[in-house]
Amino acid sequence: MTRRPLATTGVALAAVLGLALTGCADRPGAGASAAPSVRATAAKPAADAAGELTAAIGRLNEQSMRIKLESAVLTASGVADPPARTMQATLTMAAFGEVSTLVIGADTWVRFDGALGERLSGGSKKWLHMATGTGVMPVDDPGGVKKLLSAVVEVRHAGDRSYAGTLDYTRAGVDARSLAGAGDKAKALPFTAAVDAEGRLTRFEMDMTPINATLGRMTASYSDFGAQVRLSRPAAADTEEAPPAIAQAFSGAGS
Template structure:
C-alpha cells in the first residue's frame, strides 16, 4: 500500500514566517510545532533537490524555479508489475520516458516502452494525474500540508523532532494517496513520525511510520530535501531521443 503519488505537483500553502537572528541566519522557533511549520518555508522558493521513498516507490529529482524547470525519476512496482518513469519539465514543454514490465497485453505497451522521451501536449494533460506540473505548487511531497497535520511534536535533540501526525488532514499533500489513507482507518489519525532540520532550520527529512494493514507489512515513508538555493536546472532531452506522446500515455495517467 504505497502512499506516494507518481506526480511532481504538490502542495505549498504559505507557512509561518521564521524569525531572524542578528547575524542574518534564520532563527529556529523554540516551539516545536512552529519550528516544523517554519522549516518548509524555503521549499516554496522552488530551488532544491528532493527524494521520496516508500515500500513500493523510490523517487528523486530537482525543482529549479529560476529556470522554470523540474525533473523527476521514479521507480514503482508491486508484485510482478514495475514502472520506471522520468519526467522533465521546462516551461512550456514537458517530456516523459517510461519503462513498464509485467503489463503484457496492455494496448499500446510497445509505444509506452519505446525507449524514447515522449513530448507532451500540455492541452491534453490538464487534470491528468502524474504528468502535470505548475510552479504555483513546487513541492512534490507537500511537506507544508504534512507539517500542518502534525498532532503533537517534541524536540528530541539538535534539529530532531518526533511526534504523531493525522494523515486524514493531509490528503492534499502530493505524497499522500487518499484511498490508501482510508485503508488505514482510524490509525491514520495518529501515526508516529520523525523529522530532521538542517543547521538553518530547513526541513531535511521527514519519515512517517505506517502499520501493517490488509495483510501487508509495516512501512516507512520518507521525504528528503537538499541543495536549498543551489539546485541545477533540468535539461531537455536530445531531439534525436524525442517522439510525440502516444494516446496510450495520456490514458495511462488519466484520472
C-alpha cells in the same frame, strides 16, 4: 487509463507520487499557498516546534536542491528548482519499472518503462506531455511535504534541530478508497523531521506500518541546496500529448 497498477501498490505509492523528486544534466529527464498551522506539544513554548517545522518546509521553495525518496514500494531521486519552476525525477518500482518526470515552467512530461508503461501508456516510449498543474508532482512542493504538513496533528521537539509528531493521513489528499481498510490508524501516523543549521528541512520520515506492516517507513531527504539544475525539453519527435486520464493523475491537468 487503467487504474489497477496504482491500486496494486496501495497507499504508499499514492504517497510516493506526491513526493516527486536527483540528477542534473543537459538532457531531457536528467540532470502554493501558505501551509496551515499545526499544533505543537513540547517542553519549549508550543508555538516553537510547529512554527519552526512550518518555516523549514516553506524554505524548500527558496532555492534548488537534490531530493531522494526511499520506501518499501519504490525509490526515487531528482532535482528541483522551485523558483525557476523546473524539476526532474526518476521513480523506480521493483514491480512495475521506472517513471521519469520532467517539469519546465508550464510544461510537464512523463515517460514510463516496464510493466507500468505497458498498462498506462500502451508501451509508448515517448515523453507524454501535459500542462504543469497541481497534481501529485507540483513543482512548488518538491517532495510533497508541504501537503503532508497540512495533515500534521501534533509536533514536538525531539532533540537538536529535530522533531517528532503524528499526522492524520486522511487529510493529506489521499484517495479515501486507498485508506478504507486502515480505519482510525491512518489518523495517527508517527513522523520525524530534521532541519539543518540554516533552518531548511533535510529529512522527513513517515511510519506507514500502522496502515500496513509491509509498507514500512517512507523517507524524503533534501541536500545540495543551491545545486545547479540544467534541464532541456525533449525533442518534439520524442513527445506526444498525454491521454487526459494520465494528465489528470500526474499533474492535475487535463480534467
